Amino acid sequence: MLQILNESLIELHINGEIRKALARPSDTLLFFLRERLGLTGAKPGCENGDCGACTVLVDGWPVKSCLMLAAEAIGHEVTTIEGLDKVPIQQAFVDKFAFQCGYCTPGFIMNCQGLINIHPDASDEVIHEWLQSNICRCTSYQEIMEAIRSVLPSQ
Amino acid sequence: MIPFDFEYYRPQSITNAADIFQTLEESGKNPVFYAGGTEIISMARMSSITTGAVIDVKEIPELKAMEFNGDDLVIGAGVTLTQIHEANLFPLLAQACARVADHTIQNKITLGGNLCGTIIYREAVLPLLLTNAYLVIASVKNARRVPINEVFSKRMQLNRGELLVQVHIPRNYVSCPYVHVKRTKEDKIHYPLLTVCALLTDNQVRAAFSGLVNFPFRSVEMEEALNDINLTLEQRVEQALNKLPAAVPDNLEGSAGYRTFILKHLLTSIVNELETGNVTNS
Incomplete structure (x- = not known):
């Protein structure tokens, strides 16, 4: 049985690498990524699961890293925005001006990347369903829709 | 933090x-x-x-199960709402799960967590109440399989140390005609002003509700009124409204009058849809 009783060195698979760092069992994955590993792409917003700025992929699925313990990620593959290497959705956000202040952008891109991988045939209804998990205070929603449509094979 | x-x-x-x-x-x-x-x-x-x-507990094999086994659809308490929605083995439950919180959080919320949590809505329980599902509950003393209505009354009534392991849904219900409707005050992603799950079995309408009062419920008395074919549809709905199990609250989400107004119109359309076979879910 895996057990972590206090602050300990834990090992996570992140962006294709094994990363080790100290973590308290009660550290969220968001805190661990930013404060222990310096991966600051996942943004703290509401830290309550509402805004989606901290979205990362866990085993390919979007997850709000403020609502996951770092310890839970042991044995799973985590991908952060730093782990994407010029994938089409990143260029699409540039081409379609799908951001203004940019704070929500990593979370939106990770959610979009999850959708592209899991449902490349997504309809507009499915895109809407997924994107409603993220909030953009600059209201770039239309441009974000255009960005993801431009890279989905089904569109 | x-x-x-x-x-x-x-x-x-x-x-x-x-x-x-x-x-x-x-x-x-x-x-x-x-x-x-x-x-x-x-x-x-x-x-x-x-x-x-x-x-x-979510990586314990029994809590990750999702399959038909004999006469039951077995779903582990650690299965996420997204997994239930994507598998779509029980469309009414799949639809209810797809309207809890938002899509990304559905990747994390489990069926067991939705049933056992403290947030009052627990919308995933509604299809289980309608289908007389069984719950498998384990503790250090034993494991037991019990009808859901013996352990769910307003909320899950588990003893300290008891773990919800699985939900067993009788197979004969999973393909019944159904309606799922969730109404929110503003955005689609929100707590329910009112969620109704209904299905038709043996020409009888069953209905369960969340958001209407401070706990999710299924009411046999309301169903008897809704299925009283000696009355007009309007009279049946009025009778059902008189048998609510608790007072409808007035709060920021909506007034009691507004909730009741929505309920009246939803019940009318839901019963009509199920009885005429012209079902449109929303």
């Missing part, structure tokens, strides 16, 4: 989980079973709950 420390355990079996719960309980750690963890983390962050240990 969670402002206090706790221990983390990830058992690989039900026995292991029950044993470690008892050990931690006896040592005063006030342990909690942990699956998706969304509610536990958000409440711990606000210091609304404290615990000395979380027992992460």
